[in-house]
Amino acid sequence: MDASHSIRAPAISILLISASALAFEVLLMRIFSVIQWHHFAYMVISLALLGYGVSGTFLSIAQKWLLNRYPVAFVGNSLLFGLFILVSFLIAQSISFNPEELFWDWTSYFRLLLIYLCLSLPFFFAANCIALTFLRFGDKISKIYAIDLIGASIGSMLVIALLFTTLPNEAIRYLSLAGVLAGLIAWIEIGNTTHRLLISGVCAALIIAVIPSSWLALKISPYKSLPQVLTISGTRTLEQLSSPLGLISVVESEQVPFRFAPGLSLLATQTPPEQLAIFTDADAMTVITKNQGDRQSLSYLDYLTSALPYHLRRMNNVMILGAGAGSEVLQAKFHNVANIVAVELNPQIIELLTHRYADYSGNLYKSDNIEVRIDEARGLVLKDNNHYDLIQLAMLDSFSAAASGLYALNESYLYTVEALTEILRRLNPQGYLAVTRWVKLPPKDTIKLFATAVDALKLLSITDVEKHLVLIRGWQTSTLLIKITPFTLQEIAAIKQFNEKRAFDAAYYPGIKPDEVNKINIINQPYFYLAATALLSEDSEQFIKNYKFNIRPATDNKPYFFNFFKWETFNELLGLRKQGAMAMVEWGYMLLVITLLQVLVVSILLILSPLKLLKTTQHGIFPGYLKLKVFIYFSAIGLAFLFLEIVFLQKFMLFLHHPIYAATAILTGFLLFSGIGSALSARLLNKLQRKRIVIYAVTGISVVSLLYIAILPGIFNGFMQWSLLPKMIFSMLLIFPVALLMGMPFPVALSELNVTSQPLIPWAWAINGCASVVSAVLAALIAVQYGFTAVISLAVLLYIVAAIFFPNQKVTFAREKT
C-alpha cells in the first residue's frame, strides 16, 4: 500500500472510463456490422470483451506490484485505454480477413485471432482501472461499482446520440479522446503521479485529435455489395448518413444503371429506369427509382411476383410495411391505388425521399395520395384503426445475406404468429396480406412463412384455412397471399392468368392439383407444393418435426423467424462439405455456437491459470471449497445479470416497438438502476450481514422476474396505445425494482472478499468478466432454441444458486500462523 493515504478514489475518471468502454463496445458492433456482417461482428466483439477476463487474471499475478504504484498504474492504464481505442481499431482494420474463407483457408484463423487480441486491449486496460480501484479502496467497492454502472448507462445514451450525429469511424476518435481525458482527470483526482504521465497524456490527446480522417476510413469487406458496386467505372458515393439503425450510403452509377428488380419475370421486356442505390451497412441494396411521370418505364413493376394482388381486385387502400426507398410504394402507385400508407422505421431514408431526392423520385413520398409514417411496422399496425385492401410486407433483406443464414439471430417481431394475426385484423373482409420472400433452395423461409400464416389464421378461429392461402413463385422470389375470407374462383382464375403471362408457378391455391405445379421454374421436387399441402394437413406437426430445417413458426416468445438451424441437418451437411454443402448451413446460428466455444475455451484458460499462482503466492493457501464458492457465485451472477438484461431488452422491444428507443430505455435503465442498487447496498452493509443482503436481493429478483413472465404480456396489451415517451418512462419504472436489486450481489460479495480473502478479488473479477461474455452468447442461443421464458427461468435459478454459494468463508493466512 502506498504511503499516501489521502488518495481519493478517482470517481469522475471511472465514470468516464465506464461510459467510454460501453460506448466503444456498441460502436465496435456498429462498425463491424458495416465492414463485415452483423453476426461476425457479434463474434469479434464477444471475444474482445474477454479483455475484462484477462484483466482479472493479470491482476491476480501482478496485484501487489501494481497496488504499490496505484496512482501511476491507474493513470497509465487509463491513458492506454484511450490510446488503444484508436490504435486497436486501426490495427484490426488493417488485418485482411474474410469470414467465408475460414472454411477454405485455415490460416484465416490466425488473422481472426490477431483481430481478437487487438480489440481486447482497450477493454483490458479499462478493466484494470476498475479492478485496481476495487483492490485499492476495498471499503468503497459498492460505491465504485455504482459509479462504474452509472457511467456505463451514460455511455449507452451517449453512443446512441453520437451515432446520430457522427459517422462511426469518426466517433472512434471522440471515444479515444474521452479515454485519454479520463486519464488526465485521474492524474488530477489521484495526484501523486509523475509529470511524465501528464505530458504523455497530453501528447496522446493531441495525436488523436490531429490524426487524418482518411486513416480512420472504414475498410469494408470487398465481398459486400457496396464495395463491389464501387469497382464499376462511373459509380460514386453521393453521401453517407449514420444512425444506430445503420450506415446509409447513397450511390449513383453514371455509366452502368443499377436496374434493381428482384425476381423480375423472364418474360419482362421493360428494364427498370435510372435508379440511385441505397445501401445499409454496405449491403442490402435498395433503390430510389427515377420517376418523371413516364408510366411505361415503370411497367417492369407489374412483372414481379409482388404485383399479384393488384390483379385480383381493385385496391383503394394499401399499407406498405417497411417501405424503405419506395419500390413497393411505386408499384402500388403504378397500379393506381387511391390511398397508400408507407411505413418506414428509418427517418433518414424518409428524409432522402422527401428532401434531397424528392425531385428525382418524382416527389413520390410527397404525393397527395401517399401518407408516410415514420414508425415501427408492428407498433403502427396496433395503433392504426383503419382497414386496408392490401397490406404488403416489403422484402427487406438482400439475397446473399438471407441465403447464408446471417439473419438467423436477428429477432423479428413482424414475422411471428401474433404479428400476422394483428396485421390480418387490419384487413377489409376481402383484403390481402402479401409477403414476398427470396426463393431459397432447399425451401426454408417461404414455407416457414406459410406455416406461420396457417397458425395465424387458426388463431383467428378460421377453420377452413386451406381456402385462405395462395403461394406463387418465380425462380427468385415467392409471394404469399393471405385472406381472412376464402379465395374465390374468379381470384384463382386471375392468379393463373397472372402466372401464365409472367412465367411464374403456382405453388399453392385452394383446389390446386399436383400436375399444375412445378411447370415453368422447375425444381427437383415440387417442394413448395408438398410443404404447403403437408402444413395444411393433419400431419403438419410431423412434417415440421421431420423437416430438415427449422420451419416451426416464430412466436413473440421466440421471435427468430430467420433461424432455420437444426443440429441433425448440420451433421449431415458437414459430411457433405466437400460437395458444397456448407452453403446450406445457417451460419448465423453456427457463428454463435463457434463464438460460445471460443469464449468457453479462453475463459477456462483465464480462470484456471491464476489458481496455480494463487496457491503458491505468499498470500496463503485458499481452501478448495472457498475457491469453488467464489467460482460458482461470480459465474452465476455474471451469467444471470446479462440473461435478464438481454431478455428484458427483447421483451420491451415488443412493447416499445422501436429497437433504438427500447435499447436506450432498457439498457440505460438497467445500468442506472443497478448502479443505484450498488450504492444502496453500501448503506445496507452497516445494517445487515452481507449474505443476508444477497438473499433478500435474490428473493426480490426471483419474485419480480417470475411475476413478469406471467403479467408482462397483459400489461403490454393494456398500455399498447400509449405514445412512445410515456411508454419509455413506464418501461423504466417496470424494470426499476429488478434492476435495483440486481446491482447488489456483485459488490456485496466483493466487499466480503475484501474482508476475508482480498487476493481473490481479481480472480473473482476475471470469473465475472468471463461469465458476462459467455452469458451474452448463451442467452441468445437459449432464446433461439427455447424462448425467452426459459432464459428468465434459468437466470432465476442461477441467482438462487449464487445465494446458496455466497463466499463468506474466512481464510487464515499462512503469515498469521508464523
Add this chain to the structure above:
Amino acid sequence: MVNYRILSVLLFALSGSGLSDALFAADYKIQQQAMIDAIQNDVIETSIYIGKKAFDPAVMKAMASVPRHEFVPDNQKSYAYENRPLPIGYGQTISQPYIVALMTDLLNLSKEHKVLEIGTGSGYQGAILNELTPQVFTIEIIEPLAKRAIATYKRLQLDNIQVRTGDGYFGWEEHAPFDAIIVTAAADHVPPPLVQQLKNGGRMIIPVGSRFFVQQLVLVTKDSEGKITTQQILPVRFVPLTGKH
C-alpha cells in the same frame, strides 16, 4: 501417388535452377490430375441430383487442359488446383473447379456453338469454354479484371476468345443469338435482353449464392418454340427434405 506438397518443398529448394521450371510444370500437372480426380468423385457423389455419374469427357478434358494456376494471383498459386474458390481481387473469385465443370457440362456445348459469358472474372471459365468451342464472347464490367483476363489469354495464346469491357446487361448484340450463355455476374434478375439473345434450343446458366458458396445453379432453357423454363439445380448431394434422423 506422389505427395505434391513434398514435391513443392523440393522445388522451392531447387528454385533458381533451370531444372525447377520443368519440375514446377510437372508439379502443377500432378496437382491438376488430383483436381480432376476430386471433381470426378464429386460427380459420383451428386449423381442423383445432377442426373449423371460423369461429366461429358470433353468437359473433363478441358478441365485437364486449362492451367488454372495461370488465372490466379501469385499468392494463390499454391492453391490453384484445390477444389475451392479463390479470391482474385476486386471482391471477385475464381470459381470452385467442380462448379465450373458442372456449369460447363450443363451448357451441353459442341464445336459449332456460340457462347456468351457475362462476368469474365479471372478468365478461367472462358478458357474452359474455349476448349469446347472456338466462338467464345465474354464481357467484364470491372476494367482491371478485363485487362488482366486479356493479358492472360494473350500469354496463353487463346486469341479467339473475344473480351469486352463494359455492361453485360444488354449482352453482345452484334454476335447474337447465342447457343449458350453463362451469367456469373451477380444480378437480382435475368436481364431480358439476354433471354432475347438466347437461341431457341439454347441454355443459360446462372450460379446463385455468395462468391465462396454457390447455393444453386439456375438453368434457363429456351425450347424450339421459344418457351422459357428454368430449372434449379443443387450442386450438392442432399437427400429429400423430410425423413427421420
